[in-house]
Amino acid sequence: MNNLLINRLFSQNALKDMTVNQNSSILNSCINKHKNSFNGDDNKAAISYLYKYSGKEYRNEYFYKNTLLNKLLIGRHSLNTTTALTELNIGNSKADFVLINGKAVVYEIKTELDNLDRLDNQIKDYYKAFDHVCIVTSKKHLNKVMEKYSNTDVGVCVLTERETISTKKEAIENRTGLEHSSIFKMLRKKEFEIVLSKYYGFLPKTNQFVYYRECLKLFERIPIEFVYKETLILLKKRVKLANQEKFLNDIPYELKTLVYFSEYNERQYDRLLDFLNNHIIKEEENVFSLFER
Known part of the structure; x- marks a missing residue:
């Protein structure tokens, strides 16, 4: 059950609690489980300790x-x-x-x-x-x-x-399997519309019930090399963080992936940093008995 708590700690839901609510029952519960070996006094130290524990005992997907x-x-x-x-x-x-x-x-x-x-x-x-x-x-x-x-x-x-x-x-380039429909379905509506407009200069004029299907038909007629090149350009633009490098420098190593994919603004970064610098809330183990069930 301790490992389940570690999974829940390094998640977007837990990060939201830390940022919005300035509290994390999951973090408190994890520390309570390790109260005999954890000697830190703030949330940042607690997260660091638990991440190191994960690295030694439970290298989950988030750790990778x-x-x-x-x-x-x-x-x-x-x-x-x-x-x-x-x-x-x-x-x-x-x-x-x-x-x-x-x-x-x-x-x-x-x-x-x-x-x-x-x-x-x-x-x-x-x-x-x-x-x-x-x-x-x-x-x-x-x-x-x-x-x-x-x-x-x-x-x-x-x-x-x-x-x-x-x-x-080393991974070697292999484009023999590239497939129009898989790329199309991976893209968002605005993204595949950009590809279509750039290649054809227009979008299909039809009702909303068949629009997606007509777009796919046009998409499948575009040379795959053009599709792939434009797809990488569009995917590269998906993560938009103002002053990303500046903010991530202040975020602990252990949380960088969660924060990177959260697309936080400056105020949210500041809220998270405030939480990390706060003293850990130590509660009795029976408060978290629900995790024992």
Whole structure:
């Protein structure tokens, strides 16, 4: 149950409580579980402690995503030139983490807590919308993943014990599977309208009941290279944060991914920083007995 609380702590709902309500019952409950080993006195220290605990005992999907964002987007690239996206629906799959700069790479996360049952189908789906795919996995799955994808264009990375991303096999460009309909369904209405307008100079004039279908028909007639190029331009514009680099510098390492994908404004950043600097609220364990059920 302690690990379930960790999952709930590093979530958008918990971040909203911290920012809007200046309180987090989940954080308080987590600290209560660790009261014999946690010696800090503010919320920032509590979150840092629990994140480190997660890194040692329970490397969940958020831990992987946060490492990718910190080590690749912030550490290797630039917030001004590179965009990260998460939970993109592609076919029957959902891309965990996508990094877009001059090219786009889908990172499929397989933690030590996951199995590999759906991996083949996920990879096939991702190649319908992107030309670089990489699996980020744990030491537990590494040998099996390397063996399975050794003769493919799929890249393989491992999250090391030192919390770095180590590339074991580079992802190679492969556009043979790109599919108009998968890309179209991944785009928002305004986005596919921009692609159509740029290529044709017009949008279909029809009623709302068949508009989507008519747009797709036109979209499927556009050369796939043009579609892909314009799609990357549009996806790269999805994350719009004013003074993003300035604000994220003040956010603790442990929360950067949550904040990056929250698209906070300056006031919200300030509210979150206020919460992080507040003293932790220590309550009796029985207050959180509902989590024991």
